[in-house]
Amino acid sequence: MKKLILTTLFLGAFVSSADPGLIRLRDVSLDPSAPSIMAKGEKRCAPDQNGCYQYLIQPVKNFTNKERAALKEAGVSFIGFVPPNAYIVLAAPEDLKSLEEKHPLLYVSEYLPEYKIDVPTGRFFSAGSEVKLNIILTGPDETATVIAFLKEEGAKDVSLLCERPPILRAVCGVGLVDKLILRSDVFSVEEEVEAKIFNNAARSESLMNVDAMNTLGYTGEGIMVCVADTGLDSGDPNDIHPDFQNKDVELSAA
Secondary structure, three states: OOOEEEEEOOOOOOOOEOOOOOEEOOOOEEOOOOOOOOOOOOOOOEOOOOOOEEEEEEEOEOOOHHHHHHHHHOOOEEEEEEOOOEEEEEEOHHHHHHHHHHOOEEEEEEOOHHHHEOOOHHHHHHOOOEEEEEEEEOOHHHHHHHHHHHHHOOOEEEEEEEEOOEEEEEEEEOHHHHHHOOEOOEEEEEEOOOOOOOOOHHHOOOOOOHHHHHOOOOOOOOOOOEEEOOOOOOOOHHHOOHHHOOOOEEEEEO
């Protein structure tokens, strides 16, 4: 069996002047030089069980790994990154204020509920009265709380799909979507799209042109695959991502 070589790149976050360009989210671009779309202190979401909210911030300088570790100890959790220089953090208001005092920010705002929906809201309602959702949480400590909430709200078939990051699957009424995105322990809500076999769209001549390649005799047999992914593992085979456990894997760090 050929070995799958996993090359983990340890690239420390560098300190550089932040480009005050647009903060580009899924469906909106925010200008950090303009006034925040939400005044500080005002909240649209409910706090999580620890009194924390999600914030979108852009620092004057990108955080180093050491600074991020220190901020985590101070109660600020980094839960998302918006390239090239914005972050989604989970923090209590007083901890966010302490962060601002130590690290000047170009932009700070609550991470708004509408940012958490991975597809246009209309998609949910066009699907009917119920929709199957994948619900990504901010951390594993929130799993039991959100599961209890879903069951109280009448969600069906609630299950833990993934532990790292914590992802719940549930069949919900479309009205529950609006309640989920108002929770600070919910990071993202996605409609689960049913996988279909024999989806030949990518095989077309205008895209991958697979049929033409097949005539050349290439099958992929004997090819060594290299995965370069800084989030895959830490170089320790004991904590490798579950998708690669119990496989013929060689780890290396570069």
